Amino acid sequence: MATMTRRRLLAAAAATATALALGACGSDDDSTDGGGAASATVSTADVDAALQKGGALTVWAWEPTLKQVVAKFQEKYPAVKVNLVNAGTGNDQYTALQNAFAAGTGIPDVAQIEYFALPQFALGKSLADLNAFSAESLKDKYTPGPWNAVHSGKGIYGLPMDSGPMALFYNKELLDKHAIAVPTTWTEYLEAARKLHKADPKAYLGSDTGDAGFTTSMIWQAGGKPYQVNGTEVTINFADQGSAEFVKVWQQLISEKLLAPTNPWTDQWFQGMANGTIATLATGAWMPANLTSSAPGGSGKWRVAPLPQWQAGARASAENGGSSLAVTEKSQAKNLAYGFLRYANEGDGVQIRIDNGAFPATTAQLNSPEFLGKEFAYFGGQKANEIFAESARNVVPGWSYLPFQVYANSVFNDTVGKAYVSATPLADGLKAWQDQSAKYGTEQGFTVK
Amino acid sequence: MAETAVVPTRRRSWAGWRFIGPFMAVFALVFLAPIGYSIYLSLFKNRLIGGNSFVGLDNxxxxxxxxxxxxxxxxxxxxxxxxxxxxxxxxxxxxxxxxxxxxxxxxxxxxxxxxxxxxxxxxxxxxxxxxxxxxxxxxxxxxxxxxxxxxxxxxxxxxxxxxxxxxxxxxxxxxxxxxxxxxxxxxxxxxxxxxxxxxxxxxxxxxxxxxxxxxxxxxxxxxxxxxxxxxxxxxxxxxxxxxxxxxxxxxxxxxxxxxxxxxxxxxxxxxxxxxxxxxxxxxxxxxxxxxxxxx
Incomplete structure (x- = not known):
């Protein structure tokens, strides 16, 4: 009880403290912070004071490298006690988090939230707007994709922890054996898929059983913008050019049964990549650590190539996955929590996470020769980070997720999934997904067009 | 419940309650209360935009x-x-x-x-x-x-x-x-x-x-x-x-x-x-x- 009141007092004192003129130096031309930004700003000095003074901090995250970050953080700030809780991965954690918010108790101070889920939590006023800490000044520290992703309207609801610029991981040994060139366009990918499956009926060029995150990333790369969000006005449209490009190729891959019907993240999936029955994987740059640990049999055989293109000669890319750390609105130790965010996602923590196999969202690390020159044993000594960094620069701008993407993704297999197991055309599946998402949006009080 | 019991009745009815009282208390707590709460919940609608409102039998x-x-x-x-x-x-x-x-x-x-x-x-x-x-x-x-x-x-x-x-x-x-x-x-x-x-x-x-x-x-x-x-x-x-x-x-x-x-x-x-x-x-x-x- 006593500590609670003291912490509350501290927070109140910090909130009313006069802000140092930190925001002024890093401001850009486009900083027209009219609405959304909190009135009182907390200065870096306040955050530092909170870190020195110490206290307890509960962090919900499943990202494995945070363990080492927490250990080093506590070494640096001995007065702070961080309680790192793994409350489940992805949706499991969001469920727990939403339940905690609904109940109003048991809410952590800091939570790991993927970019696609962030708008939903921001909208529910569950997360603290980091404008109160002048977080906008960190803009140049991050690559544009992730930095854009932590914004919702004018608000900043998290600091980017990692990013997932996409690339094509492929089993070089297998492709070489069948004399198949690494596809540079998705049309070539389709042809390669036919050729491989014909040469070896047990082998597939890729695997896909219907994955919302992957599908939206593909449409993103193709230049589609199915989701447009403006406050509570939402547009959902899977009939645009980008979606059509994706459907054209993917429908053929599905109809001709050229994709392995293996569910991602299962043992079979990793086995398939290790034993040469799944030849490629288009996914985010955070994948290598997973391959090394779960598909060790593929070590040395795999390589990384830029993502195949929808237009020959183009250099477009998209993000897949990636998450942020956010401070909850109900946290009693926001200054401390923000201190942890900066340490983990912008300060010393970034290098610790990279050393343990994570892919950063910070420009300093992404451009450092040491990072770019890292040779991956799994990829036969290839400097894969060069390809990932290039991909990060080529992410197509202007993408946004729905403010209720967690729900939308949960009904993806009800709708689009039908195209993978029946005669339903993929385009109809996407239309059904659009309708179902729109219906939910309307029910939840959005203006859906 | 207590008010109605004030009306003079035969004392026997109280003895019965005393026996089933403990059961009824647990029964009400773990069985009736959740059902009652579910019915209560079903009469409302909580939306992301607009918050919680009473909607009667809409659900x-x-x-x-x-x-x-x-x-x-x-x-x-x-x-x-x-x-x-x-x-x-x-x-x-x-x-x-x-x-x-x-x-x-x-x-x-x-x-x-x-x-x-x-x-x-x-x-x-x-x-x-x-x-x-x-x-x-x-x-x-x-x-x-x-x-x-x-x-x-x-x-x-x-x-x-x-x-x-x-x-x-x-x-x-x-x-x-x-x-x-x-x-x-x-x-x-x-x-x-x-x-x-x-x-x-x-x-x-x-x-x-x-x-x-x-x-x-x-x-x-x-x-x-x-x-x-x-x-x-x-x-x-x-x-x-x-x-x-x-x-x-x-x-x-x-x-x-x-x-x-x-x-x-x-x-x-x-x-x-x-x-x-x-x-x-x-x-x-x-x-x-x-x-x-x-x-």
């Missing part, structure tokens, strides 16, 4: 026009009509066989058939899920080594049958035990006199055994109806293996679960749960009435 109206809800109900009804008779028939057959006294190793069979019931449903489903795998599971291995083409049990058109198979495997033993224990209560003298009258084994089954376990049959049927309508574990676990075959509205319970955990539609979820509760109660009651009336 019920919505549920009655919800194709997802009806398709879920249709699915479990089909399951009930097909799977329950098969399961009960098998259970009856085994119970009669064990009771006939002509089976060697009677207790061995009894325990073996009952054993699957001791396996938690979650474990049983996982186990069957691995066997069903057409790529890496048992089905895949059989197809590979024998060159057969057994269809994938986890595809949309087979999934319900696949679940029916799991549930039958799990519950045949349980129902067998209910029937068997009912059969054991039939006095042996009845069989002796039937034999003296020249009745064969089939005749004994038809005229003595089946009428004797009629009550047990009704009970087992009611349990199975409730079990079918509450189908949840099996689809929820197989969903990971067959995400495109098992929709988020596969069964009414799974629908209620998805509504509240993926969409935060707690209010609507409560509504679906209440409607399902009422439907289950009505059907179980009708079966009970019919089952006992013709006795």
């Amino acid at each position: 019920y109206r919505q549920a009655l026009h919800d194709p997802n809800f009806w398709s879920a109900l249709g699915r479990v009804s089909l399951f009930l009509v097909v799977q329950v008779p098969i399961m009960l028939f098998l259970a009856l057959l085994v119970a009669l066989a064990i009771d006939s006294g002509r089976l060697y190793g009677k207790s061995f069979f009894r325990v073996t058939v009952f054993l699957p019931y001791a396996v938690p449903a979650v474990v049983a489903t996982l186990m069957w899920g691995f066997m069903y795998g057409s790529q890496f599971g048992l089905i895949g291995s059989i197809n590979d080594s024998l060159g057969t083409a057994i269809p994938d049990p986890l595809q949309p058109s087979w999934i319900l049958a696949a679940i029916g198979n799991i549930v039958t495997w799990e519950f045949v033993g349980y129902n067998m035990l209910i029937f068997y224990s009912a059969l054991r209560t039939v006095p042996g003298s009845l069989y002796e006199s039937a034999e003296i009258d020249g009745a064969g084994e089939l005749r004994i089954i038809r005229s003595i055994k089946l009428p004797a376990i009629r009550g047990a049959l009704v009970i087992a049927t009611i349990f199975s109806i409730i079990g079918s309508f509450q189908l949840f574990n099996e689809p929820a676990i197989l969903q990971n293996l067959a995400p495109n075959a098992i929709t988020t509205y596969f069964t009414p319970n799974y629908y209620a679960y998805s509504l509240s955990f993926a969409g935060q539609q707690y209010n609507y979820s409560a509504t679906v749960a209440i409607i399902m509760g009422v439907i289950t109660m009505v059907i179980a009651y009708v079966v009970q009435l019919r089952g006992t009336k013709e006795r």
